[in-house]
Amino acid sequence: MSPDFLPPQFIPTEQIFNLRDVGGWNGADGAKVKSGIVFRSDNFGSATAADLDRVVNELGIRHVIDLRRHEELEATGRFPEIDSVTFHHLELLHIKWELIGVDYPSGSAESEIVRFLRHRYSGMLEAGYQSISDSLDVIARGEPVVFHCMAGKDRTGILAAVLLSILGVSDDDIAADYELSNVGIARWRAYRDATWGKPEIDGGLSTPAEAMRQTIAEMNDRFGSLENYAIAAGFNKADLLRERLLE
Template structure:
């Protein structure tokens, strides 16, 4: 399964892709076609909704804050009957990245520094922990699940990486999936429009390298998150146990979400 094979190209939803299919020791792999991740669905077209309907999603985990959901309401396929998991706690009048954009020098390095700091804190946000815990509950059923936030790269990327760690995906593949945002989010194609939008809203023109850094991800961000988890919780396994995924439940999830590699 190539990186390009993972991407579901849609008209109005960015970064939509399958995060299953990765190899696991013992001749196994993560089940394909049942674990999906994306950016928000506020601009989904009718054609997009038809394709999403075909995935048979049993649960959608919306990691966004209430104000984000209100600003870009999700469009869903007609008759969608799956579970929607979201959280109204911990809202902010101004999301952290907005304050960053307003106050920073808009350099690529300041963007990277912002994200490194964000990833150190994100695993311990109470609202994230609630949503992550409910996501793992949804995985118990073994049915198709979609996780998304606004851009589908930071909150979503962290949760997908925790899933891969739990299931035994090799670190190289875990990081490759995280960095696939840099292809799936069509950064170069969107760069001119996003640059103009930021210039208009901020009254200053950011450099293209800064916009790229803001739209993309770097594996060092994930290293910051996992490093913070190990410092604070002792291990990733202990952190997951705090979300309700103890050793027994982790093994049950592996039985549910792993299949023979030749299946």
Template sequence: MNVERGLTFERLFNVRDLGGLTTVDGRTVRRGRFFRMDDPTAATPADVDVLRALGVRGVVDLRTDDEVTQRGSAAWDELKVRQVRCSVMNFAPPVENYPRYIEPEFCATEYQRYMDEPEIARALWRGLAELSTEPLAVHCASGRDRTGVVSALVLACLDVEREQIIHDYSISAPGMERLMAYFAEHVPHLVPPTEGHRRSFLATPPECMAAFLEAVDGRWGGVAGYLAEHGLEAEADTLRANLLEN
């Protein structure tokens, strides 16, 4: 069971409904409409049944082309959902940098790289807006960095209180522990090779998300400024209309 808004699965480990979070003007993110998760490639038939029961009809897949080729998308194919593939990480972080994903300043810099390609940004936000008419899910591989950043940006677009955005990022740690245990038992070659990498893989310090959002403020004047720079105000309006309730 995932903590706080978490959902029970057998082989998905970092899943939650972002519904129930509140905005600065008192509105609420609609429950059952926006989910974040890890890669459902290993989903069991029971897991697929849960996804079906949740009514997920669209998915934004943030994995790289190589990840999709290696692992496929069997769960989504079986459910016949609309899929938007949008890799926000078209670079390979050096292995020696892996342990640094618990350092706030490092994360603030690295996470901005997910936002730097205008064409990718437009494809991502247009996909999110298009799929938001029905329950949608966002995922990468582990559901931590890429999914955490995109989820945070969407929540900031919705004007969710910043403390709640930061807190949501931070509660992925238990899911990462479950994912690591699954790797160790079933796919040991995916276990991070060094102690520093394992430590960073398991941790989601709130300070990292706080530093990233502050960097977005400093660079663009906030997520609204970023979206305006890329001509995505209409997509932002669509997301607010579809994902918020009074």
């Protein structure tokens, strides 16, 4: 999708495909989540100089949270070392999906994709609790920050869900924010096809809103709320987060 026709949450970029503002959603007590403070993204391995200039100088990003595994950083590179930006490698631990022994439901009905993703996401939240807590601590500083994984949809989507839930955003709006990654996926695939050619089998899954709704429902059933989950994970700055990120 051309940058001229992106949904308003997206930041127009050349070769970052899923960079968008987490703000703008309705939050607790009639407040709104501030825009221009917290961003979510895919990785920056293909970013152009103009893209990085936009991130650092236009958005004013001061913290980059990378949720990926070490080998993923080595394969595509980390965010460049820039004096004004603090880099945080906070790997969100999880068992690699390809090792679980369950068929990858590419091309399956949406209900099968939702079931597959819900199971993986609840596992990520359980195994990756320390990354979630540490990432929220960085975000609670109230300084412009971007967090990302590879495609900016799964690990990034989980952290965004916990953050937005603490800020009082409704489950449906959190799921809508998550589903926007379908736009980023489409942009990446268009770039890939034009650059390297379209593969015979198109790997990767879509981001149906129902997958996030069911994940939230499962965590609410287990912990009472995503905020309670974050507290159990060691995060104790929910009030500060709301103070700094709601308006």
